[in-house]
Amino acid sequence: MARPPRFDTDQLLDAAVALAAAGGPAAVTMSAVAQAVGAPSGSVYHRFAGRPALLAEVWLRTVERFQRGYLAVLDGEPDPHRAARAGSRYVVAWSRENPREAALLLYGAADFGRADWSGEHTARADSGNGRVFATVSGLALALGATDEQARDRVTVALVDLPLSVVRRHLRAGTVLPPHAESLAEECTAALLA
């Protein structure tokens, strides 16, 4: 019924991921993506309404891919301490397997122009964040964290700390050391003890 596409959406987003990992969100321009896959700029604008839409899609695809596996790990383990350790380890392992996409996540949605996103895109972002927040809150409750500081501590242990372990390596573009998974797991366990 129509001419088959030579450049599909995922191919363009893959190029955008590579550009962002190498040069930050600012390097993700419509022309750079077009040039990276050898497409004319018209093809890029055919799939994305504009640069904000492209940035939103590349951010959301990446963060949703990560969250899917992360939530599966946290929900798949009934014991909260073991769930926390597995989650921490998962963050590092996922970053090792997907270094370019992990480098993206070290930035924030704001760096990807969240202020210019459409309502649908911001809603998708909020929805994903809400699911993670709910799961972490449930885990914090199971761990007996009642006051705000204790809940913040669980958040640090589950989310921020494993990201810290990988941050310096990803930013430098070097591979993660072999012991990174166990380091993150031990640190998380130490915070929850």
Add this chain to the structure above:
Amino acid sequence: MARPPRFDTDQLLDAAVALAAAGGPAAVTMSAVAQAVGAPSGSVYHRFAGRPALLAEVWLRTVERFQRGYLAVLDGEPDPHRAARAGSRYVVAWSRENPREAALLLYGAADFGRADWSGEHTARADSGNGRVFATVSGLALALGATDEQARDRVTVALVDLPLSVVRRHLRAGTVLPPHAESLAEECTAALLA
């Protein structure tokens, strides 16, 4: 001997800090800085050789201001455990007092165009990082960290973890909760126990 300056270097750098805190490194353009202080673009180019030089100066001034106090705290306390706790607390307290400059430090030198810096600027950056690295290494030794994983754990406890505590609040532009200092201190202590 000459006409007195209406716009001095620190004034321009202050404007650059505000712009970076609000919109990231990409928002720090020569014209934006000029417009922020009401100066013509010529005045900005009179003080900075170009955009890379401006970005280098704003990054280095900020990171050096932070490191000065941080190293003083770490070196001022002979007991390594107490030094670590004090350092962790200092990171949070400094961020509370200097939210815009702290928001800068959440980015990396690479985001401020380190690749385009002059030799002098990269040398300054390396020198500061080297001093911090030396101090943290000395502290790790005093804490009995022998293998690489143990030393990484000290680095996480001293540097990455307190930064994680403040990251989400700074990125969101909200004030740090009152218990942030003690949260960071307790987490650091837990990792070093």
Add this chain to the structure above:
DNA sequence: ACAGTATTGGAGACCGCTCTCCAATAAATT
């Protein structure tokens, strides 16, 4: 074979940013 349609391919207007250049200006020195 034919018509319909999504997609390509690229030209070009528009805009903001970088950087250069130079005359005008205002203090300090003699």
Add this chain to the structure above:
DNA sequence: AATTTATTGGAGAGCGGTCTCCAATACTGT
């Protein structure tokens, strides 16, 4: 008062990025 010098003030060229627009294209269903 004359001279010197750092700085201001702003105009404008050049460049790269965004976005629009439209003809050409290549495939699908009938």
